[in-house]
Amino acid sequence: GAVVSQHPSRVICKSGTSVKIECRSLDFQATTMFWYRQFPKQSLMLMATSNEGSKATYEQGVEKDKFLINHASLTLSTLTVTSAHPEDSSFYICSAQTTGSTDTQYFGPGTRLTVL
């Protein structure tokens, strides 16, 4: 089956620093990747949709200058949380979708970010 990896799995950083999270599709090409955020005991909320070679589409209320998304290749998308603050602490999950509108979305294992 399709495998999506995320790195790092956990990260702790100081307030004001930037953190980069990588999402990779290991055995398929992902034309579209999605980034979700999940606060403790809450549901997943879509942050942005990322298409290879183009700018990401952000959901309402998500600051695009704070959450930088790059989808430079068909197997890699990155999310950079710039100038992180404690309120950005969350579980960040990416998913990848193969080419074609009827393909299922496969999720990565998530990255737990803690900002001190």
Next chain:
Amino acid sequence: AQKVTQAQTEISVVEKEDVTLDCVYETRDTTYYLFWYKQPPSGELVFLIRRNSFDEQNEISGRYSWNFQKSTSSFNFTITASQVVDSAVYFCALSQNFGNEKLTFGTGTRLTIIP
């Protein structure tokens, strides 16, 4: 606008009991997809099923079964003979038709199977 409601926040059942997780959805699209995902304590989302809006047949996969009823906009999930390994948070989700599988998730149901 799309919406998914999972009214059951937490459920606990004794092992070997059957349990049904409810999911009610709202959408204006005539074609859409419904999903169930399992999120164990490790955090990784595990895909369980995808069903398109034109296929109302119930599905069974081992101890899992799904009941899709468009008349009530529901897509319920039943686990028979529950096991401790079934303990997890289960999410129901909805996506639009073609070209955009942006998922709208429900708030999840935390299922605890008591040994």
